[in-house]
Amino acid sequence: MxxxxxxxxxxxxxxxxxxxxxxxxxxxxxxxxxxxxxxxxxxxxxxxxxxxxxxxxxxxxxxxxxxxxxxxxxxxxxxxxxxxxxxxxxxxxxxxxxxxxxxxxxxxxxxxxxxxxxxxxxxxxxxxxxxxxxxxxxxxxxxxxxxxxxxxxxxxxxxxxxxxxxxxxxxxxxxxxxxxxxxxxxxxxxxxxxxxxxxxxxxxxxxxxxxxxxxxxxxVARPPAEASRVAAAAQLVRASGRPFLVAGGGVHYSGAEEILAALSESTGIPVGETQAGKGSLTHGHPQLVGAVGSTGTTAANALAAEADLVIGVGTRWSDFTTGSRTAFQDKGVRFVNLNIAGFDAGKQAGLSVVADAREALTALRHELEGWAVPQEYRDRQASLRAQWEEQVESAYHPSQEVTRGLAEGLLTQGEVIGVVNELSDPRDVVLCAAGSMPGDLHKLWRVRDRKGYHVEYGFSCMGYEVPGALGIRLADRTRDVFAMVGDGGYLMMPTELVTAVQERLKVIVVLVQNHGFHSIGSLSEGLGSQRFGTRYRYRDGGSGRLDGAPLPVDLAANARSLGAHVIEVHSRGELEAAVKEAKGAPADGGPVVIHVETDPTVYAPDSGSWWDVPVAQTSHLESTGEAYQRYVGHKATQRHLLTPAEDAQA
Missing domain, CATH: 3.40.50.970 (Thiamin diphosphate (ThDP)-binding fold, Pyr/PP domains)
Incomplete structure (x- = not known):
């Protein structure tokens, strides 16, 4: 009334x-x-x-x-x-x-x-x-x-x-x-x-x-950068010999991809990407060296280790990005942080430039007009990038030596990623959140569109994948969404497939079955805990442990019962056909689930980096004792990163 x-x-x-x-x-x-x-x-x-x-x-x-x-x-x-x-x-x-x-x-x-x-x-x-x-x-x-x-x-x-x-x-x-x-x-x-x-x-x-x-x-504001802060940042860049830029999610949120591409190309500064920042530069850009940190590429991590100046743009500097503060090893390394949030801009004792990423990068490019890194540094980037691309190809197309060792019907996770990457459209979106898949995607996925990569790794929340795919499809129905999810993550929250059926939302779920927690299983093994409690197994009647035969869980049948169209594959050829079928499905036809089994013991190429997860300091298990000695070795390379960037201007 x-x-x-x-x-x-x-x-x-x-x-x-x-x-x-x-x-x-x-x-x-x-x-x-x-x-x-x-x-x-x-x-x-x-x-x-x-x-x-x-x-x-x-x-x-x-x-x-x-x-x-x-x-x-x-x-x-x-x-x-x-x-x-x-x-x-x-x-x-x-x-x-x-x-x-x-x-x-x-x-x-x-x-x-x-x-x-x-x-x-x-x-x-x-x-x-x-x-x-x-x-x-x-x-x-x-x-x-x-x-x-x-x-x-x-x-x-x-x-x-x-x-x-x-x-x-x-x-x-x-x-x-x-x-x-x-x-x-x-x-x-x-x-x-x-x-x-x-x-x-x-x-x-x-x-x-x-x-x-x-x-x-x-x-929604675009705060400009203070001219004096940009000038100070430019002074540090000009004084550096091996600058390295880390692109975070703030690059995407401000729409700063084009100015970042122009800045890095004109100056020759190499760009590594966080999980949220992946896609800030698209595949093939001459300064893109890929993911940085614990799930990074050997190219990005080699340059990060040598860098005397690190420019963080829109990143909150999580432990995966910094390799738990082991990624940046130059004794005199300084940081410049361009961030809209003062809280994040003040990290790593960096020179703080509080501003919108697009505005800050535009101002910095103007200040650096006419300056560029030496040609030798560009050549080193190209060489490291080419070496990593060879490893990506080997993961996408594993050798007969690797595939011969697989049980019948099993693929490698890298092979699954490769097939989806190569057969999806450039504007399609790949999505993931937890397990070993995010790390492999961070290293291996070739992004061809600024919105083509969506991995939630701030909270790394199992179960995000299916509901997250719905959100992306609701936001843009012109793009197909490939939700890459392991069996552990799928079992956390498959129910939103019903919502996708209800709303006729076409989302493509690539359900990777490896009978357990792949990522934590390998982490457990590396930490000396022998994959304890990470495999989906019967309890053995003799030992009383969960190390019996695999559980007869039929996730394909589960997805089918929720109303999804399910395609079960048992070979690379069948996977390729399934991706093409899913791509050709009606736009309002609801969810498609591609069920594929992989071997969790075949890993993606190593990043050459580290992640700090404490190991028991004393144990009667030999595996734990050996793991602790490795842990001590890595801890010796960990740094506080407290050197003030401002001092370098004096």
Whole structure:
């Protein structure tokens, strides 16, 4: 009901939330877009009569401009993953809302919230809560704490969110929503945003000022770099002999790929890529030396080890990127950090340039006009790159010596990656999140489009793959999505295949069956723990250990039962045919699952780098003792990286 004289409208809190969200827009570089593409949800007694009822009214009565489409998900964690993948594919300029019910429904979103915040990706979470009035406490699914009556499970979102609020009165809603939008559209502060809504408050009516629901545009800023900081960075570059640039996810989010390509080509500075930054330069660029760090290429890691100056662009410097601080070995190495977030720009004692990546690189290129590395340094890059490309080819097309040792019907993981890479279109997207596959993709995948690579490795969350593929397909239906997932990751969250069937979303899932946790199995072996607890096996009747025969789990049948079209392959030729069939499937035909078995003991080429995972310092197991000695050797090369970059200007 609208009161024209008072310029108010009477709505429930939930109805006001939905109407407000449908009228939010983001803008960057003059281009406007809806901030929220829609709402994912699973209803229970906490939100079915609140947000659920409001979404129903919106679906039945709102015009196209104020529509907030609803999609029913199957798992609350998964719907957050889908939203994150969508937002990343949209360069963080659009996202989804996620609503869940009281108790377990809401806490299921916690992992997704952590993933979003770790990766600096915007997603809005609306967890329901118990009664603000407490009139019927304790209610079904309520957490009771004897020391604090106002604590609920939703407090667990506080450390996982970049913004948190709980609306216990209707009057609090406007400030909560405006605060949420501010953080969602802040490129430096963004992440999971949580507005907790008690179930009775959702249903409470209030007279809202009409201006709350007016279309509102949120500008996504491009902060320029301070001229003095750019000049200082350029001075360090000009004084260096072996500069090396690390491209992170910030390159993609700012759309800085073209200026990075121009800068690196004109100066000859080689470029290594983080997981989030892979694709910052496309395959074949003369300065691209590939992935850097623990899952990197030998080319990038050799240049990183020799670098006397490292320029980080849009990276948060995770341990995989730095090889747990063993990747950069020059005694005088300095760092320059170009980052929109001051928190990340200040790492590694680097010279901090706080700015949008595109703006900072543009300014730096201007300052470096006429300067370039010596030709010998370009030649070394080309030589190292060519050597690595030979290793990629050997992984894509393994020799007869390798394939002869495989059991019938088994392929190598590198071979599977190679077939998909070579038969997919340049604009298709490969997606992964956990296990050995992300590392192999980081090393081996040849990216041919700025949005062609999507590996979630900030949180490395098993189960992200299938829901993440949905998010990418929703963001861009002109691209096929290949979700590469091992059996361990698949079993974590296959249920969103049902959502893909429901929404007729064509996603191609390459399901790699190796009967266990491939990555952790090999890590366990390297750490002297003998792959303990990492293989899917029967418990042996004699030994009592999980080292019996492989479990007869039929994942192809599982995927088929969820409504997916399944193709089972047992040879390279069958895999090639399956990829072509999947590519040719109808755009609205729903998910396609390609089931292939691989040998987990055939590894991709080694990166020559290291990752710090502590080993037991004492043990009666010989394997653990040997592993500890190797660990001590690696620790000796670990560095604090505390040398101030500013000192080099003196």
């Amino acid at each position: 609208v009161d024209e004289q008072a310029a108010t409208v009477r709505l429930t809190v939930a109805q006001a939330v939905v109407r407000f969200l449908a009228n939010q827009w983001s803008e960057r570089d003059g281009e406007r877009r809806k901030l929220f593409a829609g709402c994912f949800g699973i209803f229970g007694h906490g939100n079915v009569a609140g947000i659920g009822q409001a979404l129903l009214e919106n679906e039945l009565g709102a015009d196209e401009q104020e529509r907030l489409p609803y999609i029913l998900a199957r798992n609350e964690q998964a719907m957050v993953h889908t939203s994150v993948a969508y937002a990343r594919q949209k360069d963080r300029l659009q996202t989804w809302v996620c609503t869940a019910s009281v108790g377990p429904g809401s806490t299921n979103m916690l992992t997704g919230a952590a993933l979003a915040t770790v990766n600096r990706i915007p997603v809005l979470l609306l967890p329901s809560g118990t009664f603000a009035t407490r009139v019927a406490s304790p209610v079904l699914q309520e957490l009771e704490q004897p020391y604090a009556a106002d604590v609920s499970v939703n407090d667990a979102f506080r450390p996982l969110s970049r913004f948190f609020d709980r609306v216990t009165r209707p009057e609090q809603l406007p400030s909560a929503l405006l605060g949420a939008m501010r953080v969602l559209t802040d490129p430096a502060e963004t992440g999971a945003v949580t507005v907790a809504l008690p179930q009775d408050v959702q249903a409470e009516a209030y007279d809202w000022p009409l201006e709350l629901f007016a279309p509102r545009v949120w500008h």
